Amino acid sequence: MSLIETSSLGKRFNDTEAVKQLNLSVREGACTALLGPNGAGKTTTLNMLTGLMKPTEGTIQFDAAYEGDRRNYLGYLPQYPKFFGWMSGEEYLIFAAELAGLPKKQAKISASEMLELIGLQDDGKKRISGYSGGMKQRLGIAQALVHSPKLIILDEPVSALDPIGRREVLELMKRLKTHTSILFSTHVLHDAEEVSDDIFIMNKGTVVIEGSLRELQQTHQKPAFFLETEKSPEEWLHTLKEQDWVVDWELDHHRLMITVDNMEKARANLLKDEHLHELKLVKFEVAKTSLEDLFMKVIS
Amino acid sequence: MNELTEAMQNINWALVAPIIVLQFILMVVALVDCLKQNQTNGPKWIWIIVILFINLIGPILYFIFGRRSN
Amino acid sequence: MMRQWMVLFKKEWTESLRNFKWLWLPIVFIVLGVMQPITSYYFADIIENFGGLPEGAVMDIPLPTGAEVLAGTLGQFSQIGFLVLVLAFMGTVATEKTSGTHIMVLVKPVSYSSYLTAKWVHILMLTLGSYVIGFSAAVYYTFLLIDQVPMSHVLSGALVYAVWISFVMTLVLCLSALFNSSALVAFGSLGTALLLSILSMYVPELMMWSPGMLSSHSYSLFFVGEADEGFWLSMGATVALMVVMMVSTILLFNKKELAKDSGA
Ligand SMILES: Nc1ncnc2c1ncn2[C@@H]1O[C@H](COP(=O)(O)OP(=O)(O)O)[C@@H](O)[C@H]1O
């Protein structure tokens, strides 16, 4: 049973169809990525799931085991979270927890736990107006989590951050996914690959590919070898192209990426290739092609 | 003429003092707040002048227009 | 439901403590309230002393009555007082919408009516509180300097005027919830208040029902202890209009798309 499921969901703004015929289902306990380029309709989809926007078509079903207003079971971090700058981080978390229905005492306990979780325990008493972007983003995640929702929905949680902030938030998400279901959107494949279990790739308002990360990797990833040589491998490449186990290759000066269909056969062949040894190997690495190619193909 | 100055000295202060005190409180609070803000709408030094030199209206203008909410 | 309402209300309250509205609004009203009795008092005094009247002219500049001064004070409240109140509260909902802070509030299991009525009650408490403090100061100075007015006249007149203030502030909140531009909210509510007052002054027969009549009713209460004809009509209509405005604003707010722009 999925936690939240949409069927033929659609949203039209005047003459643009931001989302159409969208079928999405989020498993309980999983971390699900909604991946797509800018303008794919991710934010619009998440806004409909949280109830901030009304769908023009289709339905949204939350797990029937949880009855009543589904906002009770959701936590949400908007793409551009905006706080009351005059509150302190701690006050905001208590405010959010109490709004979600926690009694005052529990709200306080939960707020201080959250501050610790996101590493802001020392800044909890400071006004939010003085926080950095990364701190605000982490506070945003904390306010989504503070009432222990069944599902947290994060809209581009790492897009606006610098590399350090990005790393912090991704690590936080990895820790969270052990005890909460997460649905997050991103336009960066790498982020989706790093933390998610399930991926929905969206383009132009609809889902084009879906599946678990592992499935997608198994069907779309090929084994590959990454070689670096002292001499240019250009000539050697001509003979290599003829081999039946070579699927694709990419040459960048002295670096060569060879995609193959059979890892063992390719390795055995490469290692006994005399010509390759003459090129003076600097690096020989077993690698994999990423989902990048697939992603680029489906969104173009 | 003498009567008037006398009258002014007698009642004037008791009556007007509360207003002056209130205006002063307002000015001080606005000034302290303005100095503490890391940003105001428009240059801060202009707001400081406005608060200091326009009686009553200055601090109020600051609270309404000068203060950033976020 | 009720607890969430209290949480929202407490947030409004803390916010207006932190941005000093609880300090400066009462001060504005005290100063406005005290000004009228003091100037009335000294005006007569000064003319008497510096009148420069020709020799032999008979000095006859009567001090205004207490009721006149109180009515004059409310006149000040209706002009500068309203201007300040409207400017102070025009952004109540509008700035939350333009900055986007309302999103993370309304995505919680909170009803839109709680969100709006918590703001409404808070605005009324703050404005009426400031008004009561300021008008008390006016009454005190008037009694001290000018002349006594029967307390029942003062209280009933002040109460009626409080309803007029509530009406204007309800209008401010509703416009703020429906529009994003604070300037539009300010012009809309001040314009409406002005229009109602002017029409009530020039065509009172047509405007018997109008909330704009309430200030002249409160003046009559000061002067003679009785409101003019049609008092209950305008009182009833004002209360009804406030309810209608609040209910329809909540309904419209429910229908509106909250997350207007996904962009920054
Ligand atoms: N409030 C709105 N009014 C009109 N068009 C909108 C609105 N919000 C989004 N859109 C359009 O819908 C499409 C999808 O937007 P969005 O959901 O924000 O995409 P994403 O989050 O994937 O970048 C875009 O073409 C955008 O211009």
Ligand SMILES: [Mg+2]
């Ligand atoms: Mg988006």
